[in-house]
Amino acid sequence: MVQSTQKDGSLVFQFSGRLDTMECARIEGEVAQQAQAAGQPVVFDLAGVDFVASAFLRLCLGVQKKALGNPLTLVNVSPPIKKVFKIAGLDKLVAR
Amino acid sequence: MAEPTTNADIEAVMERANQAAAVFTELDQAQTDRIVRAVLEVGFNNRVRLAKLAAEETGLGKWQDKVIKNVVGTQFVYDDIKNLKTVGVISDDPVTGIVEIAQPMGPILAIIPVTNPTSTTMFKILICLKTRNPIIISPSRKARHCVAETARLCYEAALAADAPEDCIQWLPEVSREQTHALMTHKRLALILATGGTGLVKSAYSSGTPTLGVGAGNVPVFIEASADAAFAVEQIMLSKLFDNGTICASEQAIVVERAVAPVVEAEFKKRGAVFLDDAGVKKLEAVAIEAETGLMNPAVVGQPAMTIARMAGLDVPADAQLLMAPLRGVGKQYPLSSEVLAPILAYYVVEDFDRAVNVCIDLNFHGGIGHTATIFSNDDEKIQRFATLMNAGRILVNQPSSQGAVGGMFNMLNPSLTLGCGTGGKNITTDNVSARHLLNIQRIARRRVNARFAQFDSAKYLDESLDAEAIEKQFNRNW
Numbered sequence: 289m290v291q292s293t294q295k296d297g298s299l300v301f302q303f304s305g306r307l308d309t310m311e312c313a314r315i316e317g318e319v320a321q322q323a324q325a326a327g328q329p330v331v332f333d334l335a336g337v338d339f340v341a342s343a344f345l346r347l348c349l350g351v352q353k354k355a356l357g358n359p360l361t362l363v364n365v366s367p368p369i370k371k372v373f374k375i376a377g378l379d380k381l382v383a384r
Numbered sequence: 385m386a387e388p389t390t391n392a393d394i395e396a397v398m399e400r401a402n403q404a405a406a407v408f409t410e411l412d413q414a415q416t417d418r419i420v421r422a423v424l425e426v427g428f429n430n431r432v433r434l435a436k437l438a439a440e441e442t443g444l445g446k447w448q449d450k451v452i453k454n455v456v457g458t459q460f461v462y463d464d465i466k467n468l469k470t471v472g473v474i475s476d477d478p479v480t481g482i483v484e485i486a487q488p489m490g491p492i493l494a495i496i497p498v499t500n501p502t503s504t505t506m507f508k509i510l511i512c513l514k515t516r517n518p519i520i521i522s523p524s525r526k527a528r529h530c531v532a533e534t535a536r537l538c539y540e541a542a543l544a545a546d547a548p549e550d551c552i553q554w555l556p557e558v559s560r561e562q563t564h565a566l567m568t569h570k571r572l573a574l575i576l577a578t579g580g581t582g583l584v585k586s587a588y589s590s591g592t593p594t595l596g597v598g599a600g601n602v603p604v605f606i607e608a609s610a611d612a613a614f615a616v617e618q619i620m621l622s623k624l625f626d627n628g629t630i631c632a633s634e635q636a637i638v639v640e641r642a643v644a645p646v647v648e649a650e651f652k653k654r655g656a657v658f659l660d661d662a663g664v665k666k667l668e669a670v671a672i673e674a675e676t677g678l679m680n681p682a683v684v685g686q687p688a689m690t691i692a693r694m695a696g697l698d699v700p701a702d703a704q705l706l707m708a709p710l711r712g713v714g715k716q717y718p719l720s721s722e723v724l725a726p727i728l729a730y731y732v733v734e735d736f737d738r739a740v741n742v743c744i745d746l747n748f749h750g751g752i753g754h755t756a757t758i759f760s761n762d763d764e765k766i767q768r769f770a771t772l773m774n775a776g777r778i779l780v781n782q783p784s785s786q787g788a789v790g791g792m793f794n795m796l797n798p799s800l801t802l803g804c805g806t807g808g809k810n811i812t813t814d815n816v817s818a819r820h821l822l823n824i825q826r827i828a829r830r831r832v833n834a835r836f837a838q839f840d841s842a843k844y845l846d847e848s849l850d851a852e853a854i855e856k857q858f859n860r861n862w
Contacts, residue, residue: 367740367772374748382741 290315292322298361299326304336312343319347324354335364345376352381394565397520400550401491402571404518407548408488411516413471415546420462420514422545423538427458427506430537434502437530442498444685445626450503452786453626453800457503460791460798461510465818470515474824481829486822488516490573493566495587497579499629499685499724501527504800505534508576509552513542515821517573521554522563524579532556567592574821578801588809595816597801598808600631601722601751602784603743605769606647607736607760608640614781615759616650619728622783624704628725629685632755632777632788632802635722636729637707638742644732655704657688658730659697664708664719666695671727672718679723688726713745722750736765740772747773753804753813757784776805776813790815835859 291302301319305311323330330351334340352360363383365373373379411419427434435450469475475484494508505521512519523531535554542551555562567575567590577587577596584596606615623634639647648658659667670691671683683691688706692699699706709730713720719729729746733739747756756775760766770778782793790796799815814820839858843849849857 365741367737367744367768370741370744371772374744379745379748 290319292319295331298329298331299323300331300333302333302335306339307337307344308339308341309343312341312347316343316347316350320351320354323351323360326355327358329358330355330360332360332362333364334362334366334369337366337369340369340372345373345378348378348381394562394569397553397555397566398491398569398571401518401520401553404548404550405488405490405516405573408516408518408551411471411548413469416471416514416516417466419542419545419547420466420510422541423506423509423513424458424462426537426541427454427510427534430534431455431458434506434530434534434537437533438502438527441530442501442527442685444499445629449626450500453500453503454506456789456791456798457500457505457507457800458510461507461817464791464798465511465514468514468818470818470822481831483827483829485825485827486515487825489821489823491518491520491571492574492576492821493572493592494519494521494576495563495579495583496521496523496527496531498524498526499626499631500578500800501531502534504578505531506538507798507800508578509535509538509542511816511818511821512576513547513551514818517821518548518551519553520566520572521552522566523554528556564590576801576816585809595801595803595812595820596810597631598753598804598810599722599750600633600635600754600804601720601746601749602632602635602755602757603746603751603773604634604637604757604784605739605743605759606637606639606643607739607758607762607765607769608642609762609765610643610759610781611761612643612646612759613650616647616654618759618781618783620651620654620656620705622785622787623728624726625783625785627685627687628723628727628785630785630789631722631724633724633785634728634757635751636710636713636720636731636746638731638733638739638746640736640739641732641734651705651707655702656707656728657692657699657703657705658707658709663695663697664710666697667691667706667708667727668718670695671723671725672721674718677715677718677721679721679725683723683725683727686725691725691727713742713749720746720749740769743769744772747775751775753806753808753810754802755779755784755788757782757787774805774807776803776808777815788815 293300361383362381365382431454436447438450439447474486496504539552572592575587575594577584587594673680688703705726707730708719710717752774755777756773757779758769777788779787787793791798797815797817801816803810803812803814805813
C-alpha cells in the first residue's frame with residue numbers, strides 16, 4: 289500500500305522499491321483518486337525508488353491531469369530515475 | 385597553384401577536385417605518407433605565424449594558445465595517424481577470410497570555424513591527404529585570410545611532395561549560395577562540418593554524408609573525494625585557454641558542499657571573481673542574447689576584464705574568470721547555457737546524487753552528446769557519473785578543453801572535430817580523424833558456417849519447431 293501524508297499544504301505520497309507495471313496497476317487507482325479528491329498540490333517522494341516502468345510515467349501524467357491545476361512535483365529523485373524523466377521529456381515534474 | 389574561387393566557379397572547383405581524387409587513387413602508402421609529412425612540417429614550422437594571423441584577423445582568444453592549437457592540429461594529429469594504413473590492403477585475416485581494403489572517399493568539403501581557424505584547417509588537410517581525399521576548404525567569413533594562408537602553405541608543400549594538383553582548394557570569398565552549392569554537389573563525397581548548429585544542420589540537410597559536431601554545455605563535477613585545489617587549477621588552465629573558445633571548455637562547476645569552501649578559495653586565489661545576484665543579472669544581459677537564449681558573439685573569446693567592462697561590473701583589474709552562482713538550470717537561468725568565454729556557472733549542492741542531477745540538467749540543456757568532466761578519486765562514483773551522462777567524452781581529473789581534443793591529457797585521438805553522437809545529431813561520438821574518411825571494402829572469402837552446413841534447412845519450414853528447438857539442433861556438436 290502506498291503511504292500518503294499531509295505536509296506543508298501538500299498531499300505527499302511516499303514510494304519505494306520497484307515501481308514496475310504490476311505495482312503501478314495496483315496503486316494507480318488509489319493514488320489518482322486521492323490526488324483528485326485532495327484539491328491541493330501533490331508530491332511524489334521517490335526516495336528509495338530504484339526502478340520505474342513506463343506505467344509510472346503514465347501514472348504521473350494521469351495524476352497531473354486529475355489534480356486539476358494543482359501541481360505535481362517529484363522529490364528525492366535518484367540520478368538514474370532523473371535520467372528516465374529527462375529522456376522521456378517529463379523532467380519538469382522533478383523538483384530542482 | 386589553385387586560384388581564388390568566385391561564386392561562379394563552383395563547378396570548376398568540383399571538376400578540379402574530382403580530377404585530384406582520380407589521380408589520388410594511383411598513389412601508394414609511401415607516396416601518401418611523404419605528402420602528409422611535408423604538410424606536417426610546413427604547418428608545424430609556421431605554427432606561431434599562423435596563430436598570430438588567426439588572433440589578429442578574428443580578434444578572438446590569445447595567439448599563444450592558438451599556437452598550442454596549431455601544435456595539436458599538426459604534431460599531435462600527425463603522431464596519431466602517421467602509422468595508420470590508409471592505402472590498399474589494410475588487414476588480411478586468414479581465419480575469417482576477411483580482407484579489408486581502404487579506398488578514398490572522394491572530394492571532401494571542410495567547414496572551418498572562426499574559433500579555431502588555422503588549427504582546424506591543418507588538422508583537416510592532414511587527415512584528408514592521409515586518406516587520399518581532395519579537400520575543399522570553406523572558412524568562416526571572419527577567418528578567411530588566415531585560413532587561405534594556411535591552406536596555401538600546405539598546398540605548396542603537398543605539391544612539392546608530388547601530391548595531385550588541386551588536392552587542396554580553398555574559397556577566399558564565401559557566400560551562403562556557394563556553400564549550399566558545394567554541399568549539395570553530386571560529386572561531393574563528404575562534408576566535415578565543424579561550426580555552429582545552423583551550419584552543421586544545413587550540412588546534414590544537404591543530402592551529402594556529413595561528419596558534424598554538436599554544441600557543448602560541459603558540466604564539471606568536483607566530487608567530495610577530489611583534490612579540490614588540483615581540480616580548480618586544471619579548470620582555470622582549461623577555461624582560460626584561448627579565452628574559452630573551445631566547445632569542450634567547462635561551462636558550469638558543480639561542487640559538493642563539503643568541498644565548496646576550498647574550491648571557492650582556490651578559485652579566488654587564481655583570479656576568479658564570484659558575482660552576487662546583481663552582478664549575475666548584469667553579466668547575463670551581455671553574455672546571452674535575450675531573443676535567442678544563445679551566447680552573444682561579442683563576448684566569445686574575449687578576456688574576462690573586457691566582458692566585465694561590457695557588463696558594467698565592478699571587478700578587480702586582474703580578474704581572470706567570472707563566476708556566476710546560479711540556483712537552477714534552464715532558460716530562466718541564462719548563464720546555465722554555453723558561453724565560449726571566461727564565464728562559469730557555479731552550483732553548490734548537498735551530496736553526490738543532487739550534484740549528478742544538476743549535471744544531468746546541464747548536460748541536457750544544450751550539450752547532449754558532447755563532453756562531461758568529473759574530478760574524483762572514487763572509481764565507483766566516476767563510473768556512476770559516466771553512465772548517467774549523455775556525452776561522447778567523460779573526462780576524469782583533467783582540463784576539459786585540452787582533454788576533449790585528445791593527445792595531451794589522455795589517449796583519445798587528437799582531433800578538432802568532436803563527434804557528439806545522435807544526441808548532438810551526429811553519426812559518431814568519436815573524435816573524428818583519418819579513419820573516418822575511408823571507404824573500407826571487405827573481401828569475404830568462402831568460409832562456410834559449419835553449423836549452417838550440417839543443419840537441415842527444411843526444419844525452418846516446420847512451424848512446430850520453436851526458437852529453442854531450432855537453436856538446439858543448429859548448435860549441435862556431436
